[in-house]
Amino acid sequence: MKSKKPLVPYLFWMAAFVIIPLGMVIYYAFTGKDGRFSFSNFRYIAENSQVYLDSFLIALISTAICLLIAYPLALVMMRMSPRGQRMMNILVMLPMWMNFILRICSLEVIFRSGGVLDQILGFSNPVNHTMAAVVIGIVYNYLPFMVLPLYTVMSKISKSVLEAGRDLGCNGWRLLWKVIFPLSIPGVISGITMVFVPAASAFVIGNRLGGFYLIGDTIDSYYTKSFDLNAASMLSFVLMVVIVISIVVMNHFDKDDDIVLV
Amino acid sequence: MKKTASYLYLGLIFLFLYAPILLMIALSFNDARHGISVWQGFTLENYASLLKNEELMDALINSLVIALLSAVGACLLGTLGALGLNNVKKGRGVLMNFSNLPIINPEIVTGVSLMLLFIAVFGMKLGFFTVLLSHVVFNTPYVILNVMPRLRRMDKNLFEAALDLGCPPAKAFFKVVLPEIFPGVFAGFLISLTYSFDDFIISYFTGGNFQTLSVFVNNSMKKGIQPWMASMTGVIFVAVLMILLIMNIHDARAEAIEKNKISAPTPKKGMGYVKAAAAVLCIALILGICLPRVLRSDDNxxxxxxxxxxxxxxxxxxxxxxxxxxxxxxxxxxxxxxxxxxxxxxxxxxxxxxxxxxxxxxxxxxxxxxxxxxxxxxxxxxxxxxxxxxxxxxxxxxxxxxxxxxFWGTVGILYNADMLTEKDLAMMENPKDWSILWSKNYPNQIMMFDNPRDAFGIALKQLGYSQNTTDETEIREAAALLKEQKFYYGMDQFFEMIPSGSLAIAPYYAGDCMYVMEDNPDMDLRFVIPECGTNIFSDAMxxxxxxxxxxxxxxxxxxxxxxxxxxxxxxxxxxxxxxxxxxxxxxxxxQENKVAYPQGTEDLKAFRERMTSWEAFQYLPVKINDLMTDLWNEIKTNNK
Structure with missing residues (x-):
């Protein structure tokens, strides 16, 4: 049980499929069109600085909304019977089995002018093709990633701790704030990570629901429209660095170095 | 009161989560070919035709096989990794961070870098195995993240005790450690299955000719949501719901047993082996059926x-x-x-x-x-x-x-006459140029091609330049012109949004315009090519x-x-x-349709020579193409 041997095959695996690809991204990021080492690709960062800011802003807002929606949901789930809890878990996970592109197209059908929402409302909805629609799309897509870790952590809070809190005069909001919330922090942190990371690099969602590119779409565009690996790699590299830094910073709020998942 | 409030809350959230799915399932009964978001009558044909669609079935089987195999692979590798990582004292944080890179990285980066790895470093042919490897790459961290907490909570002395009692290490692992961490492995398995099935970007880049369902759906989006996509969603939705429900009932029963006889684990364990054997048999059977299909390739x-x-x-x-x-x-x-x-x-x-x-x-x-x-x-x-x-x-x-x-065709403007103002309608009888696209009368109702070449082509024509210009200033002018309007950039949306009356004006390919016009005879849709010229295209084999x-x-x-x-x-x-x-x-x-065959009875060759303002695209020098992509990204990122 104390042996480190099982790690050996995994280390080889990581070297081959994680480290080398990472190295290749860095290699292309710092190579010019002529194949020589160069910093010339930094111009893409400057040109796209606004896109980075917009993408991170949208990702932050979406993550916050996910947290606001998912936290009460996890609280409600926590109070259900074990059977009910499992049912909830299934229902939260199930939408992910609908194809990603179709999920987004379906939302587009709902929001577009004269679409399902307009017909229900009777007037044209103000969300159509705006930043708000993109945020809704991201929240829709990644909400399960927030709910599941929150629920996992909360379901492990033992009933006796809650009872002790009540006995000591904590009720309602105080119990939530003083007892449940501190214990749920690992779940909050992994939830934020699980939503923020894919949201920041989201692709297709911005283009279809908002009509504009986010950084994920821009990277894709460089690759598919002009086969520009250098530009795509440089933009990806910066995106990756920012995301890794924000995760490391955030994990400092958590004493335990585990990311809690489902 | 509190209970009602929380149920109301649950109801709202699930309404949000399920509205798009229910919409898609409702549309699966719609009797339409393209543009299925407009109701045209009830049919079950979309379900019947699923089985007949061989490419679709291939893609579905590919997806299922990859999901299953990669989940199994990720579980094996992830459990090993977690066992090893758990025993590392120094530098575990760093190792964990590296281990998590595939899920921290944006998917597109993982996809492109793995593609480069397979091609440039390993010299592999992209296909089944590269997709499988890639899916194991991004699924393994999820397994590790699920197994680690279980391992850390486990009492390490249990394993030692088993060894002291004479149990060989391997047996001790299967008898003591595995049952303890199994829920984590299983959760990791389910998540891997889900992610693998849903993944589009990584399969797209690492798949070569091997297409999973997601890739197939994405590439088939050219003409909007297809009927089979909706019925497919319905089938998958019901199938997965059933599987999960059966698992749930099974879990509940197991739990009830456990509650009643805590001290009698032996019969349950025996059952466990039978079940494991049954599961292995099932998987082997599925693979036996699927693998030959997946791996087939012959000289013919x-x-x-x-x-x-x-x-x-x-x-x-x-x-x-x-x-x-x-x-x-x-x-x-x-x-x-x-x-x-x-x-x-x-x-x-x-x-x-x-x-x-x-x-x-x-x-x-x-x-x-x-x-x-x-x-x-x-x-x-x-x-x-x-x-x-x-x-x-x-x-x-x-x-x-x-x-x-x-095939060949032209690009023209399709407009919904009922949505245009009278003045615009008169103007569109015989438009001199493309200026209607820049009208401010139809916010959110004017579409533009969501690809640089066609969009720039129209803007360049509007400015009176050649669509094949290599003059940077002209291209920059065209970019500025495109920025002046907040277009609804789209391609496949055309087939959905013209019939639904969501778009008033859309430049599009003549053949597709003809299709939409014929398919919606009740609408007053008209097609016109501006006098200043357009693009005439041809695709070649x-x-x-x-x-x-x-x-x-x-x-x-x-x-x-x-x-x-x-x-x-x-x-x-x-x-x-x-x-x-x-x-x-x-x-x-x-034959007589003027949209598809604008030459009428005139000799086509003579007609083409006469229409000098109808240009065919030529390929642009790399420098100009790169400039266009740069400007395009700028336009698209600012189209808020």
């Missing part, structure tokens, strides 16, 4: 890469591929690509190896220039005779060496230089030129045929 199979919905195949009445296979005995692996640029990128990177492709003229020109196409042996394509003179020896292939025309089955590929091209296959394709796609033999057998209404 050609890979045909077309655009989505650009050939009469799948569940069509006359399946040209099935007919070709029947007539020649050559097998066809049919795959789809998203765009000319994506096709080029796939071929250039070595990730796409095809025998027949359908590039547009400007891309064919570029491929010829870069030596990517094979010279055709026209003796193997006797039906080439019937190609109209107007399409022989065109600018991109003046000596008739590399290409065989497939070509054989890549990398093909080793040129003769079979040429047989395929020849078959596509037969009157029957050509007619089926023309009636399915609605684009204009460059093939006289096909044109002659079309319905008279089709």
């Amino acid at each position: 199979t050609i890979v045909v890469c077309n655009w989505g919905e650009y050939m009469s195949t799948g569940d069509c009445d006359f399946d040209v591929i099935a007919e070709f296979e029947k007539a020649t005995g050559i097998n066809v692996e049919y795959v789809t690509a998203e765009s000319n640029e994506a096709l080029y990128a796939k071929m250039k990177s070595g990730s796409g190896k095809y025998d027949v492709i359908f590039p547009s003229e400007y891309m064919a020109e570029r491929m010829i220039d870069e030596g990517m196409l094979a010279k055709l042996d026209y003796d193997n394509i006797p039906n080439y005779e019937s190609i109209m003179d107007a399409f022989k020896g065109m600018e991109h292939d003046p000596k008739e060496e590399y290409t065989v025309p497939y 070509c054989v890549p230089a990398t093909s080793r089955k040129q003769a079979q590929a040429e047989a395929f091209i020849n078959f596509m030129l037969t009157a029957e296959a050509g007619k089926a394709n023309t009636e399915y796609v609605y684009y204009s045929t460059p093939n006289q033999a096909v044109f002659d057998v079309l319905e008279p209404e089709m």
Whole structure:
């Protein structure tokens, strides 16, 4: 049980499929069109600085909304019977089995002018093709990633701790704030990570629901429209660095170095 | 009161989560071909046709096999990794961070870098195994993240105790450690399955010709949400719901047993082995059925890469591929690509190896220039005779060496007359230019091509420049013009949003406009080409230089030129045929349709020579193409 041997095959695996690809991204990021080492690709960062800011802003807002929606949901789930809890878990996970592109197209059908929402409302909805629609799309897509870790952590809070809190005069909001919330922090942190990371690099969602590119779409565009690996790699590299830094910073709020998942 | 509030809350959240799914399932009963978001009547046909769609079934099986195998692989590797990582004291944080990189990285970075790894470093052929490896790569961290907490909470002395009692380490692991961490492994398995099935980006980049369901759906989006996509969603939804419910009931029962007899684990464990054996048997059976399909490849199979919905195949009445296979005995692996640029990128990177492709003229020109196409042996394509003179020896292939025309068409404006103001309506009778697209009267109701070449083409025409200009200032002017309007950028949306009345004005390809007009006879839809000129395009059938089955590929091209296959394709796609033999057998209404055949009774060659403002795209120098992509990204990121 104390042996480190099982790690050996995994280390080889990581070297081959994680480290080398990472190295290749860095290699292309710092190579010019002529194949020589160069910093010339930094111009893409400057040109796209606004896109980075917009993408991170949208990702932050979406993550916050996910947290606001998912936290009460996890609280409600926590109070259900074990059977009910499992049912909830299934229902939260199930939408992910609908194809990603179709999920987004379906939302587009709902929001577009004269679409399902307009017909229900009777007037044209103000969300159509705006930043708000993109945020809704991201929240829709990644909400399960927030709910599941929150629920996992909360379901492990033992009933006796809650009872002790009540006995000591904590009720309602105080119990939530003083007892449940501190214990749920690992779940909050992994939830934020699980939503923020894919949201920041989201692709297709911005283009279809908002009509504009986010950084994920821009990277894709460089690759598919002009086969520009250098530009795509440089933009990806910066995106990756920012995301890794924000995760490391955030994990400092958590004493335990585990990311809690489902 | 509190309870009602929380149920209300649950209800609202699930309404939000399920509205798009329920909408899709409702649409699966809609009797429409393209543009299924507009209700046209009830049918069950969309479900019946699922089974007939061979490409779809292949993609579905591919997806299921990959999901299952990669989840199993990730569980094995992830459990090993977690066991090892758990025993590392120093530097575990760093190792964990590296281990998590595949999920921290944006998917597109993981996808592209893995593709480069397979091609450039390992020299592997992209396909089943590369997709499988890639899925294991991004699934393993999820397994580790699920197993680690269980391992850390486990009492380490248990394992030692088992050893002290004379249990060999391997047995101790299976008897003591595995049952303890199993819930974590299982959760990791379920998550891996879900992610793998849903993944699109990574499979897209690492798949080569191997298409999973997500990739197939994405490449088939060309003409909007297809009926089979909706019915597919319905089937998958119900199937997964059933599986999860059965698992839930099973869990509940197991839990009840555990509650009643805490001290009697022995019979349960015995049952566990039986179940495990049954599960292994099931998996083996599934793999036995699927693997031969997935791994099949023989010398008599050609890979045909077309655009989505650009050939009469799948569940069509006359399946040209099935007919070709029947007539020649050559097998066809049919795959789809998203765009000319994506096709080029796939071929250039070595990730796409095809025998027949359908590039547009400007891309064919570029491929010829870069030596990517094979010279055709026209003796193997006797039906080439019937190609109209107007399409022989065109600018991109003046000596008739590399290409065989497939379809052609023009770009014009389709508008919904009921949505236009009277003044605009009068103006659109005979528009001088494309200025209606910049009107401020129709916010959110004017579409623009969601690809740089077509969008810049229109802007350049509007400014009176050539669509093939290499003058940087002219291109920058066009970019500025595009920025002036907040367009609804879209492609496939055209097929959904014109019928639903969401768009008033949309520039689009003539054949597609004709389709939408015919499919919606109640609407007052009109098609017009501005006087200042437009783009006239043609797509060609070509054989890549990398093909080793040129003769079979040429047989395929020849078959596509037969009157029957050509007619089926023309009636399915609605684009204009460059093939006289096909044109002659079309319905008279089709032959006389001015949208598809604007030349009327005039000789097509003479007509084309007269319409000098109708330009065919030429391929742009790399520098200009890069500039266009830069400007395009700038336009698209600012279109808020």
